[in-house]
Amino acid sequence: MTKIFAHRGASGQYPENTMLAFEKGIEAGADGIELDVQLTKDGRIVVIHDERLDRTTSLKGFVKDTVYNVIKTANAAAGYDQTYRDIKVPLLEDVLLWADKKDFLINIELKNSVIRYEGMEEKVLEAVKRFNIEERIILSTFNHESLALCARLAPHIERAALTSDVLYQADQYITSIPASGYHPKLNSPGTADEVLKKMRNSSIKVRPYTVNRPEDMKRLFEAGADGIFTDFPAKALALLKNK
Incomplete structure (x- = not known):
């Protein structure tokens, strides 16, 4: 059965990468x-997608140039109405503390392909180990050197290669990192389907992103995707139930 991941939480309806969006994603059944x-x-390890604070928060500038005590004063629901004025940028440890007593998967994407954050892998792994939830974690990144480092530091934690384009001999490449997951971008119709066909005889888990259109969801469910990342987990789950 295809697993549904709430992409940045239930970010189609709630401010992305916030505790509210994560809670709503899990409430929806993701x-x-x-x-x-x-x-x-x-x-500090903060949960935010962009290298800059501008798009999703009330602050400006790079995350790397701003201390956490300043970031925690920001409204993390920029672009939303006043309903969400008290939403904060969470720390990774805030999410892990909340998730600790629950039972769902957590895909942590290391955003280190634009800015090569020194020591990011060690910091993230230390946080995950502190909460003793390694078996529920998937580490992913577009920086495959970083993925290889994670394999050396914590071989028992699942790793997945993110790509925005088609890989040649993807199964061999991903195994060489080594990783056991492949998260391809849902580019044009058929791209992810081709990947799934090629990977059918491998043990690599294929989980395309970001899958928001019902027709794409249905097609990937039928093609046997191991998972999908979607901004609308409730919609995906309703379709999966009626498959």
């Missing part, structure tokens, strides 16, 4: 959540 991490100027 099998897991996906979140993005960056490092602040003082080395």
Whole structure:
């Protein structure tokens, strides 16, 4: 059965990468959540997608140039109405503390392909180990050197290669990292389907992103995708139930 991941939480309806969006994703019945991490100027792991604060928060500038005590004053629901004025940028440890007593998967995307955050892998792994939930974690990144480092530091934690384009001999490449998951971008119709066909005889888990249209969801369910990342987990789950 295809697993449904709430992409940045239930971000189609709630401010992305916030505790509210994650809670709503799990309330909708998602099998897991996906979140993005960056490092602040003082080395804290914050959950935010962009390298800059501008799009999703009330602050401006780079995450890497801003200390956490400043970031925690920001409204993390920029672009939303006043209903969400008290939404904060969470720390990774806030999410893990909330998830600790629950039972769902957590895909942590390391946002280190634009800015190569020194020591990010060690910091994230230390946080995951502190909460003793390694078996529920998937580490993913577009930076495959970083993925290889994670394999050396914590071989028992699942790893997945993110790509925005088609890989040649993807199964061999991903195995060489080594990783056991492949998260391809849902580009044009058929791209992810081709990947699924090629991977059918491998043990690599294919989970395309970001799958928001009902027709794409249905097609990927039928093609046997191991998972999908969607901004609308409730919609995906309703379709999966009626498959």
